[in-house]
Amino acid sequence: MSHSSPSIQLKQQNIKEELKDQFNQFEKPRRQLASTNPPIKRSILLLGPTKSGKTTLANVLKDPFYIPPYAKVGSSENQSPTVTSIECYTSTHITVNIVEIPGAMLNNEQNMTQIDEACTKLGVTQFNRVCVCASFESGILETDIELFERLIKHFGEERIKPYLSFILTRCESKDEESRANITEDSNKDYKFSRVMHWFDRRIHFTGALNPVDWDRANEGAILDQFKSVCKDRRRFLEFIERNPGIEPFNIQSPKERSSLISSFRSNLSINSTLGKCEIIEQAIENYRNKFQSIMLNHDPLPDNTDEQKVLAVLNLEVISEICESYPTIHGDESYNLTIEQTNGTIKAKTIWGVLNGLVTFSQLLFITDRNQVAINASIVIEDEPRFPHRGILLDTDRRFLTVTVIKQHLDVPWTDYVYTPEHVKEIIEYARIRGIRIVPELNTPGYVGALSQVFPGNETIRERLIGGEAILDEKSVDATNSLKRFWPRAAVVAEKLWSLSNINTMEDPLARFYVHGSRIHELLKS
Known part of the structure; x- marks a missing residue:
């Protein structure tokens, strides 16, 4: 920051005292409410390109009075992954672990595994929210969209989407009407529309005190900005506090990742114990065609693949040994699905249960960060419908x-x-x-x-x-x-x-x- 005159410094001191009074009034009811509820812990992962405001967001969550350096956003961004633990209040006392990944680590597809390694080294591998940041001042560039696409590809869209949130930083001077217009315009914008469907077209706004206004001791602007900063901070913390009702997103080390999945080939052998049964035979043919269609759009396994990590056989066992012609209202549709490293089994009392098991099996396939098809192992599923x-x-x-x-x-x-x-x-x-x-x-x-x-x-x-x-x-x-x-x-x-x-x-x-x-x-x- 620039050197200030004594008169400016005195004004800044007065402004700071007024900001503290405002914040104490703002926080008092939350601290009282928090005392009646049990404390909770949350972890968030901050991702985004360089100059996206990740560091500023982390600092504002820790200290709402934080003023970014008197320079462009992102100039102070950490060059190494960091973890910060903060204590704050919403409807309860909440401890938030913030893992920040520098944008330089996300510049190409090969670097994506560094996220896994960094989180493992920092000792935080489970996250309640994965927050992708972009600066309002910088806007979304084509390189940013490519970065988002690499993130989705690395983690898998189906796997990460429930945890994703989009953060637009540097919005401390934007009123509610301006923000509504930003959201509407963003959903219409071609670049935004390519990524916003991953975030359910929802934008979280955040900001910080403007260093230019602070250096000038611009009291009116600073007080207005502080109100926005506090409201945005509270909304974001309440968003983090809410339990989405699912297990935290788990980042696995490369070693863990390779041991928990089986590779998949289109020539998977699907065998039935029932002998000749038209419906089972037709189902096997349909799913073979489906698997081959999936494989056409993704890369094959390399020649040196360990065959002990390739799912080779799927067995279909019908306990009744009856090949029914038509499903009935009283038919048993339950099934058990087991997947080990090299083989899987669908066991059911009737052929209709086997068909349900095949549907579930097909939905367990996912695409790895190497653009190859895989399936989780080991898995045991026991399932049946509530209503016939x-x-x-x-x-x-x-x-x-x-x-x-x-x-x-x-x-x-x-x-x-x-x-x-x-x-x-x-x-x-x-x-x-x-x-x-x-x-x-x-x-x-x-x-x-x-x-x-x-x-x-x-x-x-x-x-x-x-x-x-x-x-x-x-x-x-x-x-x-x-x-x-x-x-x-x-x-x-x-x-x-x-x-x-x-x-x-x-x-x-x-x-x-x-x-x-x-x-x-x-x-x-x-």
Whole structure:
């Protein structure tokens, strides 16, 4: 900072005292509330390019009176990873461990593993939030977007997305209206739009006292900035405090990472103990094609790959040894899925349970930072649906859908607008192979609603509930947008109908929604 005259120094001292009074008034109710709640601990990982304001953010969280150096943002950025522990108050006393990774370590794809090594050396490998920073003054550059893409590729989009948050720094002089405009404009901006879907299009604003105004002892500007700094700091700490209902994001050392996964090849051997069974055989063929399609877009394993770390065999065991032709409302859909380093097993009482197990198995595949397909090992999953009937209702009476679109729904030029018996048979067969029951619905007059008066909503009636269906009003959709409108919403219904009855909040399934939302997005693009 520049040397100040005695009169400026006196003004600065008076301003500092006023800032302390403001902060004490601001913090007093929080300290009182915190005394009634148990203390908690949180860890955050700060990432972003050089000059993105990471160091300033970490310092402001530690000390709201912090004034950045009288220079461009980022000039004081640490050249080595650091960990800082701060004590503060929200609705409770909160200890926050802040790990800051310098931008210079993120300049190329080969450096991404340094994040894992740095966190391991610092002794902090589990994070409640992963915060990516960008400076409002610098804006988002093409190199920044490339950095974000490298981060996503390194950690895996499905794995890291539930923890990501986007921080826009240097916003201490922006009022609420300006920030709303920034958010709106950012979502429209081409560069921002390429990255904002990873952060659910939400921006956290932060700032610090401006060193220029402080050197000039500009009291009005400093007091206004301090109000914004305190509000932004409080909002961010409350965001960190909130428990997203999922386990912390775990950064593994390179050694741990290699020991916990199995590599994957498209020629995985899938074997069934049932012998000849059309539905199982068709499922095996469908998934082989799916795995080969996935492998086409990613790199093959090198020739020197350790075969003891390659999943080679997936066995399908049907305990009943019965090859049923059609799924029924009373069929057992439970399954056990076990994955070891070189082999996996799906064991179920019926073929329908095996099909459920195959769906789960396919969703466990992920892409490594080397652009290769892998799967976690070891894994043991025991699963079954809560309700026997879990369906979707396609109202083709209100809005005609082609057989092709109906088939697309079952996987995730018409003139008469009539389904012939051949069409119905084709759809039923297409669904049967996938373990899906087709239940035709007949339109009935409105007065059949009187039946509800005959069956009161008592406990006996509730016990007869067999499930439910997701329904989309087809008056507002057609064949061009039916899939995109329907499935993101139907996924919520599916979660409720499959999960246990004691899962009644959003916290538990939230991470699954993030992951499945990305999966649906990719499916609908193809």
